[in-house]
Amino acid sequence: MTFAERMLKIDRRIIFLVIGLCTLIPLLYPVGLAIKISPEVHGVYDYIESLPEGSVFLLSLDFDPASKPELYPQAVSLLRHAFKKNLRVIGMTLWLPGTGMANEVITRVADEAGKVSGKDYVFLGWSPGGGSVIINMGQDLYKAFPTDYNNQPTKDLMVLKDVKTLRDVAYVVSLAAGTSGIETWYVFGKDKYKFELGGGCTGVIAPGLYPLLRSGQINGLIGGLRGAAEYEVLIDQKGRAVAGMDAQSATHLAIIVLVILCNIFYFMLRKSQGRTGQQPG
Amino acid sequence: MPFEILLGAWVATGLTLFIFTFLYQDNPLFKLAEHLYVGVSVGYAIVKTYDTVLIRLIYEPMVKQGDWSLLIPLGIGTLMLARYVPKAAWLSRIAFAFIVGVGSGLAIPRVISSYILKQVEDTVRPLASIVQGSPSFTYDLLNPASNLNAVVLLVGVVSVLFYFFFSIEHKGPVKVAAHTGILFLMVAFGAAFGYTVMARMSLLIGRLTDLIEYAEPRYGLASLWLLAVTVTLLAAWSLTQRGKAAPPADG
Amino acid sequence: MNFFRRQLPLLITLVTGLVFAAQYYVPHPASEEMLTNVTKWLQIIGGFALVLGVTSLFHIHAVKIRRREPGWGYSFVLYAGMLGTIVIGLWHNGKEVVNGTMTAFGWIYNFMMVPLQGTMFAILAFFIASAAYRSFRARSREAAVLLVAAVIVMMGRVPLGEYLVPLSGDLTQWILNVLNASVRRAILIGISLGAVALSLKIIFGIERAYLGGGKE
Numbered sequence: 001m002t003f004a005e006r007m008l009k010i011d012r013r014i015i016f017l018v019i020g021l022c023t024l025i026p027l028l029y030p031v032g033l034a035i036k037i038s039p040e041v042h043g044v045y046d047y048i049e050s051l052p053e054g055s056v057f058l059l060s061l062d063f064d065p066a067s068k069p070e071l072y073p074q075a076v077s078l079l080r081h082a083f084k085k086n087l088r089v090i091g092m093t094l095w096l097p098g099t100g101m102a103n104e105v106i107t108r109v110a111d112e113a114g115k116v117s118g119k120d121y122v123f124l125g126w127s128p129g130g131g132s133v134i135i136n137m138g139q140d141l142y143k144a145f146p147t148d149y150n151n152q153p154t155k156d157l158m159v160l161k162d163v164k165t166l167r168d169v170a171y172v173v174s175l176a177a178g179t180s181g182i183e184t185w186y187v188f189g190k191d192k193y194k195f196e197l198g199g200g201c202t203g204v205i206a207p208g209l210y211p212l213l214r215s216g217q218i219n220g221l222i223g224g225l226r227g228a229a230e231y232e233v234l235i236d237q238k239g240r241a242v243a244g245m246d247a248q249s250a251t252h253l254a255i256i257v258l259v260i261l262c263n264i265f266y267f268m269l270r271k272s273q274g275r276t277g278q279q280p281g
Numbered sequence: 282m283p284f285e286i287l288l289g290a291w292v293a294t295g296l297t298l299f300i301f302t303f304l305y306q307d308n309p310l311f312k313l314a315e316h317l318y319v320g321v322s323v324g325y326a327i328v329k330t331y332d333t334v335l336i337r338l339i340y341e342p343m344v345k346q347g348d349w350s351l352l353i354p355l356g357i358g359t360l361m362l363a364r365y366v367p368k369a370a371w372l373s374r375i376a377f378a379f380i381v382g383v384g385s386g387l388a389i390p391r392v393i394s395s396y397i398l399k400q401v402e403d404t405v406r407p408l409a410s411i412v413q414g415s416p417s418f419t420y421d422l423l424n425p426a427s428n429l430n431a432v433v434l435l436v437g438v439v440s441v442l443f444y445f446f447f448s449i450e451h452k453g454p455v456k457v458a459a460h461t462g463i464l465f466l467m468v469a470f471g472a473a474f475g476y477t478v479m480a481r482m483s484l485l486i487g488r489l490t491d492l493i494e495y496a497e498p499r500y501g502l503a504s505l506w507l508l509a510v511t512v513t514l515l516a517a518w519s520l521t522q523r524g525k526a527a528p529p530a531d532g
Numbered sequence: 533m534n535f536f537r538r539q540l541p542l543l544i545t546l547v548t549g550l551v552f553a554a555q556y557y558v559p560h561p562a563s564e565e566m567l568t569n570v571t572k573w574l575q576i577i578g579g580f581a582l583v584l585g586v587t588s589l590f591h592i593h594a595v596k597i598r599r600r601e602p603g604w605g606y607s608f609v610l611y612a613g614m615l616g617t618i619v620i621g622l623w624h625n626g627k628e629v630v631n632g633t634m635t636a637f638g639w640i641y642n643f644m645m646v647p648l649q650g651t652m653f654a655i656l657a658f659f660i661a662s663a664a665y666r667s668f669r670a671r672s673r674e675a676a677v678l679l680v681a682a683v684i685v686m687m688g689r690v691p692l693g694e695y696l697v698p699l700s701g702d703l704t705q706w707i708l709n710v711l712n713a714s715v716r717r718a719i720l721i722g723i724s725l726g727a728v729a730l731s732l733k734i735i736f737g738i739e740r741a742y743l744g745g746g747k748e
Contacts, residue, residue: 012662016304019661023485027493033691036701065646066653069487070480096329096582097322097649100628100641107629126333128578131387132571139568144575146342149627187395188387192556203480207473210713211720214425214434215403217395224476225483226689244486249692251482251657256683258665263679266669285634289643296644300651304658316606318648320613323586325645327618328637332626334579354573358580365587371537374743378541379548380577381742383570385731386552392731396724400717423702425709437714438721445722467674469715471681472707478660478682479689485657488650 004268007261015258022254026246035245040213041230043220044198047171048081055170056163057087058195060185061105063177064097067202071175073228073241074200075105078173081235083113088159089121090169092145094133094180099126103149117150119158125149130180131188138166138193166193175200175222182209186217200227282499290500291507297488298504298511308518310511404438406431437465542737549735616640681707 001009051057059078063071082089091106093099106123115121124145127133136144141164142155154160162168172195174185182199190197196219201209203224212218222231225248228241299314339355342348360376363369409416409428419427443455444462451459496504552570555563593607621637624630628638670676687693688704733739 008666010665012666013304015662015665016658019482019485019658023482023489023657024493027486027489033695035691036694038705065649066484068646068650069490069654070483096326097645099329100638101646103628104642107632125337126329127338127575128330128334128582129571129575130578132574132578135387136568136571136575139564139571143568143572146346147337151337183395187391191391191395203476203483207469207476207708207712208716208720210708211400211403211717214709214713214717215399217399224479224689225486226479240487240490244483244490245691247486247489248479248482249690251485251661252478252686252690253692255478255661255664256686258661259668259679259683262665262668263670285639289639293643293647297647297651300648300655303655312603312606313609314648315652316610317613317644318652319589320610321617321640321645322649323589323610324614324617324621325641326582326586327614328621328626330579330582331622334576336626338576338579350569351573351576354576357573358577361577361580361584364584374537374541375544376577377742378544380574380581381734382545382548383552383574385545385734386549386555387571389549389553389728389731390556392724392728396720397728400721400724404717422706422710425713430706430710433710434714434717437711438718441715441718442722445718463674464677465711465715467677468681468707468711471678471683472685472704472712474664474678474682475685475689475704478664478686481654481657481660484650484654488647488654491647491650 002269002272004265004272007265008269018254018258019251022250023247026250027244030243030246033246033249035226035229035233035242037230037234038227040221040223041227041234043213044078044173044200044222045081045220045231045234047196047198047219048078048085048087051085051087051170053086055087056090056168057082058090058092058166058169058172059106060172060174061091061093061098061102062095062174062181062184063093063202064095065101067177068101069240069244070202070225070228071177071200072101072105073225073239074175074222074231075102076109076239077228077231077235077237077241078175078200078222079106079109080113080237081231083110083115083120084235087170088163089115090124090159090163091121092124093126094130094184095177096126096128099149102126118148118152122154122157122159123149124154131184134166134185134188135192138189141165141168166195169195171196171198173198173200176205177202178205181205182218183212186212190217198222287500290495291503294492294495294500294503295507295511297492298507302511302515305515305519308515310514310518404435408432408435436461441465541743542740546735546737549731553735613644681711 048057059075059082061071061075079089089106089110091102093102103123103125106121107117110117110121117123125148127145129136133144141160145154147153148157166172166189172185172189174182174197176182176199182197182201185197189195197217198220199209199212199218200222201224203226206221206223206227209218209221213221222228225241225244229245232238232242296314296317299310300318302308303311339351343351357376357379360372363372363376407428408431409418411417418429420429421427422429424430440458440462442462443458444466447455447459449455492504494500496502552567555567593610595601596604596607597611617637617640620635620640624635624637626637627635628641629635634642668679668682670679684700685704685707687697688700688702688707694701730739734742
């Protein structure tokens with residue numbers, strides 16, 4: 001077995017160790033490289049910034065614990081921004097496993113900002129049905145969610161005064177890890193009820209949302225942990241996302257080096273097997 | 282620190298490390314955590330469904346507000362469950378017919394409007410602009426709305442559609458269009474791979490951040506103690522497996 | 533009887549499909565009222581669909597335990613986790629927090645379900661790295677294009693990459709906003725056309741696979 005062959009068949013646990021260390025070391029010893037803000041993240045920030053006090057902002061936390069590291073920091077930053085701007089905040093989720101997490105983040109950030117449930121914000125909870133929940137909210141919000149997460153009738157809540165349908169909502173942001181998510185909010189919501197829509201999403205689904213961004217169907221997109229870090233920089237409250245950026249840098253660099261090494265060994269092998277007339281695997 | 286939080290930190294750390302043992306190889310610690318995960322998740326889903334659907338969406342509106350029209354979806358939902366009674370299983374077809382029919386009806390106009398018309402509209406933009414009465418062409422690559430990018434976008438959309446839809450033999454100009462489509466596709470797949478790497482690494486960063494937090498003295502150094510315990514258990518199990526199991530498959 | 537088993541479901545699909553497709557174009561109060569009511573029904577029916585989803589899981593593991601199949605102990609752990617969560621959850625009326633205090637149900641959620649699910653997906657980071665090392669090879673010109681694009685995007689989306697190669701950030705923006713957007717748009721248009729065609733086939737009874745299950 002040649003050197004290149006041996007290297008290409010290296011025990012995968014060595015690669016696991018490299019990745020583990022590349023993540024762990026920067027988390028323990030951060031460097032704090034500068035983070036540039038992309039126009040798509042600015043889109044969401046600028047729109048919230050432009051909303052007058054008391055406008056209705058709906059944050060749909062459409063993700064489960066599997067995507068918590070990417071989307072939870074986005075939720076924290078968006079909520080901090082919305083509460084700072086004194087917007088009326090409606091929280092909800094279309095993803096059943098995310099219910100507890102969504103309630104926790106909204107309550108925690110609201111407490112931090114001194115906001116009161118029912119008066120300044122409400123968490124509606126989860127409802128099954130995806131697109132049909134959105135249509136139903138567009139038709140009659142009180143009917144879609146007769147009570148909030150704390151079993152308070154939504155009709156009686158001060159924060160929902162004059163918010164009868166989605167047409168009364170100024171801005172909706174869906175933080176999505178898949179379907180139901182941003183596209184669902186557009187197709188079954190914005191298309192008919194004409195509110196402004198922004199998005200936050202995991203890195204996996206982010207590239208697929210660029211056509212909607214280009215056509216103006218969403219006015220901004222916060223992609224993955226990097227997007228969350230950009231938002232933290234914008235609101236000047238650095239948190240978990242910014243703290244994770246050094247580790248993100250190190251792991252990306254590690255993968256790039258691995259890919260380059262893999263190709264060097266591959267071409268070495270091809271060259272040596274070319275001489276002997278064999279095909280490399 | 283409240284006891285339940287401290288206990289929670291130890292349990293969360295232990296379960297996290299048990300799942301990570303899979304990186305060494307499949308083992309009972311991983312299987313235990315994996316099955317517990319499925320059990321707890323299903324239990325959570327059942328409780329939430331009961332509380333949200335039966336209590337908040339059906340019982341309260343019907344009993345407290347007298348909205349008896351909700352008997353209709355209750356009936357349709359029950360018909361779905363007829364699937365488990367062999368003699369009455371055909372009744373579930375009525376429920377599925379209703380759901381699929383309404384779902385298709387709702388989707389058709391909305392999908393056409395949102396995904397087809399809006400996307401086509403943004404693709405067939407003017408390829409040159411009129412500035413102060415005279416035509417101009419902007420070359421700024423960093424501005425997605427520049428004329429040059431409009432041309433690239435149009436070429437990309439058309440060539441990819443061409444590659445997917447035209448099953449005629451790829452010769453001459455057709456070959457050029459299809460090959461252009463392939464190149465565009467490769468760039469998009471590369472971007473998707475880059476973003477997937479980014480996402481997966483973020484998830485790992487999230488879990489390791491929690492483990493670092495739980496390694497603090499206020500949590501009783503939970504991560505460090507439990508790491509030692511997990512490694513010991515794994516080593517002990519590994520010793521009992523010597524000669525029994527095949528080495529892990531590479532890949 | 534044959535009518536109820538075969539024709540009636542097709543008729544229901546045809547009528548509901550056509551009515552709700554047409555509803556989009558008829559903003560009459562009566563039509564809107566119908567949409568409000570039926571989407572409310574769909575929320576409730578969606579809950580029943582979830583019940584269907586978990587039933588097969590119950591069955592598979594119940595059989596494993598009953599037959600004492602290899603690994604039945606793990607199925608027992610699954611059942612214990614599930615039943616424990618259900619009992620505690622119902623005891624707390626499905627609430628993770630009551631009056632600002634975490635319930636036992638919330639404790640299970642926060643300290644068991646959240647870390648377990650999070651870690652399950654976090655280990656994929658290691659496997660994607662391993663897969664990249666083993667299979668990401670420039671075997672052809674197309675594969676090389678893919679590889680170069682991936683490397684640029686990986687560089688351009690992290691501060692270190694932008695610091696080492698300042699151009700990578702702008703290049704990534706261009707790839708995402710223009711090249712990637714064009715491909716995704718073509719795929720979106722193609723999939724949507726397919727979805728509309730399938731929906732029409734369902735409404736007109738040409739596609740009937742969804743009616744599968746249940747004896748004639």
